[in-house]
Amino acid sequence: MARTRREVLHWPAVIRELTVAEVIDVTPTLRRIILTGDELREFAVEGGTAAPYQSEGFDDSVKVLVPFANDERPPLPVQGPDRLEWGAAGGRPIAKDYTPREFTGDSLALEFVRHGHGFASGWVEHVQTGSLTWIVGPTRSSLWPTNINAAMMFADETALPAIARLLAQWPSDREVPTTIIVDVPSEASILDMPIPDGVAVKWVHGREAWVAASRDVPWPMGDVFTWIAGEAGAVRAIRQFVTSERGVPRDLLDATGYWRA
Ligand SMILES: Cc1cc2nc3c(=O)[nH]c(=O)nc-3n(C[C@H](O)[C@H](O)[C@H](O)COP(=O)(O)OP(=O)(O)OC[C@H]3O[C@@H](n4cnc5c(N)ncnc54)[C@H](O)[C@@H]3O)c2cc1C
Structure with a gap:
C-alpha cells in the first residue's frame, strides 16, 4: 500500500552528461543553471539504450554529480542498460540533490541556493557556460x-x-x-x-x-x-x-x- 495518497512512478537510474548553457541569477540568493545535452533524450549505452529524461512530480529530485575543482571529472558511475554501477570508476562522486525546476525537451533548469559553503554551492559560484556536469535521476516521481x-x-x-x-x-x-x-x-x-x-x-x-x-x-x-x-x-x-x-x-x-x- 502506498505510504501517502500520492501515486508514485518509478524511472530507471540513468547518468547523463550535460553542459552548462546558461547561468541566471533569479534572485540574489538563487542561481539558475540551464543544462543541455543529447543525453536528455534516449541514448545508446553498452548493451542497449538509456531511457529519455522524465520527471512528473513537482518535488522530484536529481543527483547532481559535482565536478571537482577546476572542472576535474569525478569518478562517475558506469551506465548499463537498466542499472548504474556506482564505484566502478574507483571511488564515488560528490552527489547532491536538486529539484528539476523546468524541462523544455532540450534543456533542464536547476536552481541552487547560494549558501556560501559546500561543494555544490561552491561549484555554482564559479561555474561557466560550457562546463560539464552529470545528473542521475529522477528515479521516481510522486504525483x-x-x-x-x-x-x-x-x-x-x-x-x-x-x-x-x-x-x-x-x-x-x-x-x-x-x-x-x-x-x-x-x-x-x-x-x-x-x-x-x-x-x-x-x-x-x-x-x-x-x-x-x-x-x-x-x-x-x-x-x-x-x-x-x-x-x-x-x-x-x-x-x-x-x-x-x-x-x-x-x-x-x-x-x-x-x-x-
Ligand atoms: C529532494 C531534495 C531536493 C532539493 N532541491 C534543492 C534545490 O532545488 N535547490 C537547492 O538549493 N537545494 C536543494 N536541496 C538541498 C541541497 O541538496 C542541500 O542544501 C545540499 O546540502 C547542498 O549541497 P552543498 O554541497 O552546497 O553543501 P554541503 O556540502 O551539503 O554542506 C556544507 C555546509 O553547508 C550547509 N548548508 C547546506 N545547504 C545549505 C543551505 N541551503 N543553506 C545554508 N547552509 C547550507 C551545511 O549545513 C554544511 O554545513 C534539495 C534536497 C533534497 C533532499
Whole structure:
C-alpha cells in the first residue's frame, strides 16, 4: 500500500552528461543553471539504450554529480542498460540533490541556493557556460494527491524551486485551496511567481519565523495534504506540530529534510 495518497512512478537510474548553457541569477540568493545535452533524450549505452529524461512530480529530485575543482571529472558511475554501477570508476562522486525546476525537451533548469559553503554551492559560484556536469535521476516521481480538500505547504528557499514548479504547472481545473508559507532570507529573495486562483503564498524571513508561521496559520477543514521541505530541524518541528495539534494523518503528510544546519 502506498505510504501517502500520492501515486508514485518509478524511472530507471540513468547518468547523463550535460553542459552548462546558461547561468541566471533569479534572485540574489538563487542561481539558475540551464543544462543541455543529447543525453536528455534516449541514448545508446553498452548493451542497449538509456531511457529519455522524465520527471512528473513537482518535488522530484536529481543527483547532481559535482565536478571537482577546476572542472576535474569525478569518478562517475558506469551506465548499463537498466542499472548504474556506482564505484566502478574507483571511488564515488560528490552527489547532491536538486529539484528539476523546468524541462523544455532540450534543456533542464536547476536552481541552487547560494549558501556560501559546500561543494555544490561552491561549484555554482564559479561555474561557466560550457562546463560539464552529470545528473542521475529522477528515479521516481510522486504525483499530486487525489481526494484532498485543501493543501498546506511549508518550504524554505531550497524547496522554492519545487514550489515554483508546482505553481507553474498548476492545472486550471485544480480546485484545491492551497496555502504556502515560504522562508527566504530577506525581501530581496522573494520570487516573482504566477499565483493561480485559490493559492495564497506568504513569505517569511528566518527559520524561527517559518516555524512560528506554521503554528499561527489558520488551518482548513477536511483532508489537508501537508507538505514540508527545508532545513531538517525546522521540518521536524513543523511536522510534530501539524501531526499532534492539527491531526494530519500519515497518508496526507509529506515532510522531507532537504539539508541540515
Ligand atoms: C529532494 C531534495 C531536493 C532539493 N532541491 C534543492 C534545490 O532545488 N535547490 C537547492 O538549493 N537545494 C536543494 N536541496 C538541498 C541541497 O541538496 C542541500 O542544501 C545540499 O546540502 C547542498 O549541497 P552543498 O554541497 O552546497 O553543501 P554541503 O556540502 O551539503 O554542506 C556544507 C555546509 O553547508 C550547509 N548548508 C547546506 N545547504 C545549505 C543551505 N541551503 N543553506 C545554508 N547552509 C547550507 C551545511 O549545513 C554544511 O554545513 C534539495 C534536497 C533534497 C533532499
